[in-house]
């Protein structure tokens with residue numbers, strides 16, 4: 001479940017809240033982030049910010065105890081980056097301190113998130129009174145030690161194939177499940193065998209303790225936070241462990257929180273078909289010029305997609321074109337998971353998805369293949385399999401699980417896959433397992449979209465019950481987390497919450513007027529490269 005992600009331009013400074021919102025086609029390819037040598041910063045228990053990556057950002061490394069109950073277990077190092085508040089730099093009394101973010105995952109890099117185009121957009125939304133602070137959770141990316149050391153190198157990782165194939169829990173693929181299950185048992189033993197003791201410490205409760213350390217190192221008592229996707233598990237866990245240390249916390253795109261700690265993922269995909277329905281409806285309404293997969297009726301578009309599914313199930317499609325870097329075989333499971341991923345970011349991907357489906361219909365799978373990404377991976381596994389209740393599914397119980405999931409949604413396999421990934425995991429520390437609930441020192445702001453493929457509105461409503469006083473803000477859009485769609489209304493509420501502490505009136509719904517299928521003039525081949533880039537750069541939950 002890696003999360004969220006968005007590398008779209010929100011195109012929205014607070015100053016320009018009233019102007020036209022997003023211009024996705026304006027988003028040009030993300031410039032590659034310059035590199036930075038993190039080893040050049042000595043880890044410390046105080047925050048010594050130095051300029052890094054660009055003049056606009058600063059980095060530091062914080063030492064934290066590997067085990068908060070056992071100093072002899074040594075230290076881990078957390079990598080942090082911030083876009084500093086101009087008011088803070090100027091020593092203004094209006095400075096309001098750091099807002100921490102987590103982009104999801106587990107395993108998403110907060111550092112990369114802040115450095116991406118979305119980082120400066122989020123900084124604009126929260127406002128100049130605040131520093132925007134991203135951190136790589138323990139074990140992730142630039143924080144050390146690293147979970148990624150389960151495999152010795154990328155070649156080993158790719159050869160083992162953790163990714164595309166291990167994510168396949170389609171009912172049609174169940175005959176080959178025993179072999180994939182066996183590979184997951186190897187994976188679990190490999191992780192255990194190569195672990196030097198660190199993997200039992202990467203659980204979310206410890207990441208929450210690290211956030212408390214980051215807050216304390218700023219000389220503050222209370223957290224200000226915006227968490228997306230898995231970042232809602234992290235924020236809710238923090239709120240449960242440290243209820244008196246909440247100044248502001250936004251949970252945006254809420255996972256089934258109790259389900260997370262029970263290694264139970266099926267409830268997360270209950271709105272996925274609704275998100276797909278917005279593709280059918282949006283395409284039908286947009287007309288053939290804006291949507292390449294157009295038919296006059298949404299139901300007719302669905303039928304054409306179903307026919308494609310059937311065709312690829314019978315005969316996987318070769319995918320190669322000299323125009324594109326990725327090539328391979330598009331089979332049924334990959335087609336399914338590629339469409340699922342596109343639902344995370346409808347405003348970036350739908351026109352290109354429509355083009356790709358039309359090409360596939362005409363016998364060319366190459367564009368669709370560019371939108372595919374590997375799923376799973378050792379970092380999410382190490383966190384979510386250890387956080388969750390131990391599962392020891394056999395191929396038979398997994399198959400049954402996959403069938404149950406498929407009854408909940410046509411994308412049921414995408415949730416059932418987490419059980420496959422965790423089926424061989426052996427590292428189960430005695431860590432926090434819930435329940436998630438607390439009376440917090442300031443009420444939480446909970447944000448949910450009406451058609452989010454992986455964090456359904458029902459889970460957001462559940463979170464409101466778990467935290468008395470919290471308020472749900474509903475954003476009436478498809479896509480994963482509020483940043484999937486540009487909503488001036490949502491950003492105004494976020495800004496008000498951080499600055500004034502005020503919550504929306506219960507029942508508030510924010511609309512978005514941007515069309516899912518913009519007119520062709522803004523939807524040329526530029527939007528294709530935006531969509532591909534977006535998907536590649538995204539870090540996805542589940």
Ligand SMILES: *[C@@H]1O[C@H](CO)[C@@H](O)[C@H](O)[C@H]1NC(C)=O
Pocket residue numbers: 067068069070200201429430
């Ligand atoms: C952390 O230290 C405490 C106290 O020594 C110990 O009981 C606990 O098992 C340790 N946690 C892990 C995950 O090793």
Ligand SMILES: *[C@@H]1O[C@H](CO)[C@@H](O)[C@H](O)[C@H]1NC(C)=O
Pocket residue numbers: 437438439468
């Ligand atoms: C929150 O406060 C209410 C009312 O005082 C109380 O009934 C409830 O048990 C508290 N919940 C937690 C988790 O402390």
Ligand SMILES: *[C@@H]1O[C@H](CO)[C@@H](O)[C@H](O)[C@H]1NC(C)=O
Pocket residue numbers: 495496499500
């Ligand atoms: C915050 O409160 C002030 C004073 O009540 C109000 O004028 C303002 O609109 C509120 N919101 C923001 C974003 O400043």
Ligand SMILES: *[C@@H]1O[C@H](CO)[C@@H](O)[C@H](O)[C@H]1NC(C)=O
Pocket residue numbers: 509510511
């Ligand atoms: C949002 O859209 C709905 C349905 O189109 C409409 O009833 C409602 O008034 C809109 N809300 C706002 C705040 O514009």
Ligand SMILES: *[C@@H]1O[C@H](CO)[C@@H](O)[C@H](O)[C@H]1NC(C)=O
Pocket residue numbers: 323525526
């Ligand atoms: C994109 O547009 C350019 C010029 O308009 C054209 O040369 C190129 O072939 C197009 N690429 C694709 C993938 O359609």
